[in-house]
Amino acid sequence: MMDKDQHIDAQAAKAALKDIESSQQNLQKAMRLPVWLSVFSSLSYGLIVFSWGMTEHENLWALGLYIGLGLFLASAALAMYSSKLMGLKANLIPKNKSGLLFYLVSVVAFGLLVLGGRTLRLEGFASAPHIAAFLSAALMFYFQYWHPAGEMQRIGADDE
């Protein structure tokens, strides 16, 4: 309960925090993309990483890079369009600490996979682009499915 001096007891504070959590979880669930769109988007991202890892002057993998990029951008545009129809717009730029941390983790993880796949292949590890593409696609799907709002807190984390 809140008294005249705007103090509440620990139980009421706990209940309020739970309400906040519940509201944010419901919103994250509403933001989650359809599975087919997440799979499509993740595979097209995997194609970008793989093609980048395999591209040389004497092969045509650069074409795969452009096709993957086109498909990935198309899936992102479709996701934004369907969200707008529903009446919600996700944060594209992080606006709190959790979002900023998630953004940094994503940039580092995807950056390492993109650069690692190509660099290791040039060093002689021929399967590196395959592994990097698989891990990138899996990570992209994981992030889209469990962190659709682009924040560290994942859906359902409180239920476990």
Added chain:
Amino acid sequence: MSKLDTVIHAPNRLQICAALSTSAELEFKFLKEQLDVSDSVLSKHLKTLEEAGYISINKRSDFARPRSWIALTSLGRKAFAGHVAALKDIVSGLE
């Protein structure tokens, strides 16, 4: 130490701010369905938050129909973060 914000603390307004803090903008109808309240109740709470400078309401015509998009202002984000910090302080026994 952060202080509780009486404008935000009302249950519906707390949920409105929580939902808006996780997104860039939410449409009036979507927010109404999320909170499961009537148009008038939601409008009343939004007006209170708007008067406090915590939210902005933009009326735009999307897909040939007028829609109201609601977003937390930077002041609103700061106030909500402070309110959550105050609640956490209480729970952890600091107050």
